[in-house]
Structure formats: C-alpha cells, structure tokens
Amino acid sequence: MKVQGQCCCGAVAYEAEVQAGTVTVCHCSDCQGHSGAAFRANIPAPAAGFRLLRGAPRSHTKTADSGNQRLLAFCGDCGSPLYACAVENPASYSLRVGTLKQRGELGRPLREIWTRRRLPWLGPLEGVAQFDGQP
Secondary structure (H helix, E strand, O other): OEEEEEOOOOOOEEEEEOOOOOOEEEOOHHHHHHHOOOOEEEEEEEHHHOEEEEOOOEEEEEEOOOOOEEEEEEOOOOOOEEEEEEOOOOOEEEEEHHHEOOHHHOOOOOEEEOHHHOOOOOOOOOOOEEOOOOO
C-alpha cells in the first residue's frame, strides 16, 4: 500500500510502500520521551519504496542501551517526528503512523512491544500480540 506522510507544518513530505496490518505500538521509555506520549505507533517501510518528496529532515542519532544506533528524523521547523532508520544504508524505515495521511487505513496493530514499560493506566490492546521487550 502506498502512503504519504508529512510533518505538521508541511515542510517535509515523503511517500513509502507499507503493508497494512504491520503497525507496532512501542511502550519503551525512548518512544515515550521522543513522542511526548504514552507510546509510539510505527509501521515498517522497505528502503526501496521510501522517497522524500519535499524538504530535508533534521536528525538525531540515538544510541540504545544495547549499543545499537538509530537515526531519528524530524522536521527542523515544527519538530514533528517522522521516522527512524539505521544510521548508514538503511534497509527499512520505521515510519511514525501519526504523520501518515492513510493512518486510519493501516488496520489494527500487529503487536505491542516493551509492554513492561507500559504506563499503568493504559491497558493492553485486545487480541494484539504482547512482548515484554524487543521481539
């Protein structure tokens, strides 16, 4: 499925190919902090189908506790988080669902990860696979 995404102010826009039904909800502390919310919803997009249409996102390289590094892309004007990927030669992009025009057409999430970090007032999604950490 082809999707179009952009930041809040429209300075950065992209398109990508994704497979509906592959959304992941992440409850890790990093996703909570980077999104400013209780969790972040992401969908994978192969690099071959990802294309920037407008603008040039800014980025920050995050090093996880494991030592893995991820490039976090965001709009330098409005600050909207856009995607994450490997620092060099990404094979795929983790698109931020909230930036996608077709976000309502992506289907139910496939899984929730880092559920041990889920905020206590937020229950699990019924019928969605649950993982304490990174599967």
